[in-house]
Amino acid sequence: MEIYLPIAGMSINFFLVIGIGGLVGFLSGLFGVGGGFLLTPLMMMIGIPPAVAAASDSNQIVAAASSGAFAHWRLGNVDFKMGLVILAGGITGGTIGVQLVKVLRAVGNFEFVMKVVYVLMLGLVGGAMFIESLRTIRRSKSSGGAAAATAGEPKLARLFTKMPLKMHFHRSGLHTSAIFPFSIGTLVGVMAALLGVGGGFIMVPAMIYIIGMPTIAAIGTDLFQIVLTSANVTLQQAFVNKTVDLLLALLLLGGSTIGAQFGAMAGKRLKGEQIRILLAIIVLALTVKIFLDLVITPSDLVSLAPAKGGGH
């Protein structure tokens, strides 16, 4: 069954789009990542113009994340205060990041820089997460489980409890400096703009390993702030680039909102370290793929360049 997408200007298989949406939605609910880092490349793979893919993905992420955030909020996993502090940082960082992208574009080869940053970032995050969760699983096996569930407070987090502007984050059970989550938000905001993704896959590990939040609270809180950031991006894309394909977004969110619910449920049944090792595997697989893109001889040396003002 084919359906014509008005803004993308192409027809596409209905079930293919719903299926991709469902898969990404499931991962989004499970890991608390927006899924943008998977969805944009997948959309481009099936022939959607990059600018339309990126803008419409932001739109559907609003839906997937609000569905996921709602589910996590009911389960009591959202730390609103932490979310707002991170969001403030994220908006600051995003603004800086967009300017940085402009400069890089002018210099040339933005795409190459983006891919190299991707490989380094994802490789680092994925690798660290993989090793850590493997260690946790081994430890919990040898010591019989429950005792090793809390991995212990990270050293960096302890340092930050000594900084000024202290705030109490009730849900996360943290009493720490607000400077810290704010700067994490800023850093991730820059990254997100640079890589053209929501940034959940950097944010969640950062919240767990650097801020020291419990895994499940990190996921819930991240989803909450993703709703607001992606809504902002959707509006910007609609105003400036006019590349939001509402029909495409609706199809994607039809699949993804349902997928996200199943993801959140699956997340409840899995242990924190199991979720982390799964996310690590996906991130590492993506790293390898992008790295291969950089070194394998492309089948077509000449390709269509992304349209002006497209993407992020």
Added chain:
Amino acid sequence: MRRTAILILALGLGCLWAAEAPAVAPEAQQKVVTAASKNLIEIGLSYHGDRIYFFGVNPVPGADVVVKLTAEKEEAIKLSVKGRVGPFWMTVKQYEVTGAPFIYKIHTSKPLDQIVSPETAQELELGYVAVRQKMKLHLIRGDAAPDDADKVFKGLVKIKEQANLYNIVEDPKRLEVAEGQLFKHYFRFPAAATEGRYLVESYCFKDGQLVGYGKDVIQMQKVGLEHWLTQTSQNQPVFFGILAVVIAMGAGLLVGVIFRKGGHH
């Protein structure tokens, strides 16, 4: 009103005539009577390309027939050329291509080079060589190399052929000429072909000389929801953006509520 329009049209044509002064003037030839199975393609929700049948009468029995499909609009395309830098493949230069047709399809009753001379083909823009002559390359970034023009052109044709926007079929089975007089064939408008006006031009050649010319215009337009979405997103972006966000949030929360009622928690 109508008379003025005709006058303006005639003047316009006159100007064109004076400006280009083509050696081979298609409009001056005997008219090839043609008919299309339809002249309007509506792009609705289930549009996935369309096929239009064309019929025509050869003014000179036994003449060779060449039919060309082009779009009225031309587009400026940016193409990236990758090259090796150390172990990595990266974009080393970019070209802007202008004057390349958005769509370019040709059907002929026998190989084009057996029908017309290269000069005539060039004049009437028949064949890839002619397309290439008309196309202009603009280096935007990087260093030019002597074989760039060739590489970029081949790359562009490949991209277009993959999208079924360019092709040349020189096959009497594809373009049948019954008894040397009545010809029939069809053009497939791929899903990538979007709104606009498309020209189907029929040329008849006898011994390399143009002896007949006919033209059909196919209009393609979005209808219903497709039309509304396109218009709103382009003309009322603020309303459209807010609508998109509200719908997305609503759908997300709705699914959340439905799942709660399902009693999984």
